[in-house]
Amino acid sequence: MNEFSKFFKKSKSERLGIIKKSTKLTQNELSYIHNQTTNNEFERANKMIENVIGTFSLPLGIATHFTVNNKNYIIPMVVEEPSIVAASSKAAKIANARGGFKARSGNQYSIGQVHIANCGDINKAIKQIVQNKKQILQLANSKTHTLSKINKGAKKISCRKITIDNNILLIVELLVDVGNAMGANITNSMCEAISSYLEKITGGKSILKILSNYSTSRMVTASAIFDKNKIGGSKTVNKIILAYKIAMNDEYRAVTHNKGIMNGIVSVANATCQDTRAIEAAAHAFASRTGRYLPLTNWTKNSNGDLIGVIELPLSVGTIGGVINIHPMAKLCLKILGITSAKTLSCIIASVGLAQNFAALYALVTDGIQKGHMKLHAKNIASAAGIKLENIDMIVSKMIQANDISIQKATSLQKQFCDYT
Numbered sequence: 001m002n003e004f005s006k007f008f009k010k011s012k013s014e015r016l017g018i019i020k021k022s023t024k025l026t027q028n029e030l031s032y033i034h035n036q037t038t039n040n041e042f043e044r045a046n047k048m049i050e051n052v053i054g055t056f057s058l059p060l061g062i063a064t065h066f067t068v069n070n071k072n073y074i075i076p077m078v079v080e081e082p083s084i085v086a087a088s089s090k091a092a093k094i095a096n097a098r099g100g101f102k103a104r105s106g107n108q109y110s111i112g113q114v115h116i117a118n119c120g121d122i123n124k125a126i127k128q129i130v131q132n133k134k135q136i137l138q139l140a141n142s143k144t145h146t147l148s149k150i151n152k153g154a155k156k157i158s159c160r161k162i163t164i165d166n167n168i169l170l171i172v173e174l175l176v177d178v179g180n181a182m183g184a185n186i187t188n189s190m191c192e193a194i195s196s197y198l199e200k201i202t203g204g205k206s207i208l209k210i211l212s213n214y215s216t217s218r219m220v221t222a223s224a225i226f227d228k229n230k231i232g233g234s235k236t237v238n239k240i241i242l243a244y245k246i247a248m249n250d251e252y253r254a255v256t257h258n259k260g261i262m263n264g265i266v267s268v269a270n271a272t273c274q275d276t277r278a279i280e281a282a283a284h285a286f287a288s289r290t291g292r293y294l295p296l297t298n299w300t301k302n303s304n305g306d307l308i309g310v311i312e313l314p315l316s317v318g319t320i321g322g323v324i325n326i327h328p329m330a331k332l333c334l335k336i337l338g339i340t341s342a343k344t345l346s347c348i349i350a351s352v353g354l355a356q357n358f359a360a361l362y363a364l365v366t367d368g369i370q371k372g373h374m375k376l377h378a379k380n381i382a383s384a385a386g387i388k389l390e391n392i393d394m395i396v397s398k399m400i401q402a403n404d405i406s407i408q409k410a411t412s413l414q415k416q417f418c419d420y421t
């Protein structure tokens, strides 16, 4: 019998025992995985995904100095890359001189799709859907008492046609006001609930019943003014605008430009347990909406010569439901933010994305990106070389001075300067 069969039914130790037989992991390495989680944590993780053998932690940092819509926030960020948290905080501090970030998030409508083939007369099918709109919405809303009670839930229905291999396929789209939830599950349930009725009235066959992650009915924009005198004057302002224009005109640069934005967005999304894959997919689709991949931000200057940054993107986030209710760190991170509203979370996340983009462009057109990275990189190298905590700062500055950041250098400096008696 395959040792992985019924793996999901095995205990934590049994699962790790099987991993031991099937891999080259040592007993110490397996114990490391085992001891990363308490039994409670293991059980919680085991309810979240399948075949769990442990949990995997990432650093949780705090971005400071953020003011969004005149309110101050401490912003939790979960990410493995050095400099992101510091860069966001620095950008937020500069933005504060001109009032911080102003952000606006519109409807929180998720989009559900039912794709129907073989409708025959497609226009007749659409007419049937329009005529039975009320019943369809009622059927969809029968899946949620929670949303209906607060006057949310499925609100609108619309139809589109696409042609595949000379056949017209009907897409029925449901707009669902999901309130503070991300709403994927409820949207999917609604799509499944209405599909048989749609088949009946259109005479077609439903193929897919699923939400669309291209969340264009959950748009957010944020903007900030960066005082030219705080960033090296009009020379830097012009360089940042030119850097943005390079991204506008070169897709290879635009992808990196947007990657920097996602550094901020995904870090806050991770800390609050959002679906980061959905966020990324929607952001990149939006960046490509004209047929060319473009930057998600826009940089100009005002009549005063100060730099103005604007970001706009679809952003699907929630503050209740799903894993957010289960994951203790997500709950605590939302408490650190001090928010309950998905719209506010969306405004904060977009502001962090803009801050991150400003920080990257500012660094790129001035000192370059590596200077800030080097210290943290050197710290990582020093700790990988086994340097004791109390000696790390000293070894780091000596490695930077010597322009040699390597495990060999850290080890030789340790021999030279650290007391081992």
Ligand code: MEV
Pocket (backbone or CB within 6 Å): 081, 256, 257, 258, 259, 260, 261, 263, 360, 361, 364, 369
């Ligand atoms: C690194 O993670 C992100 C940057 O490359 C973004 C950019 O180049 O704009 C610095």
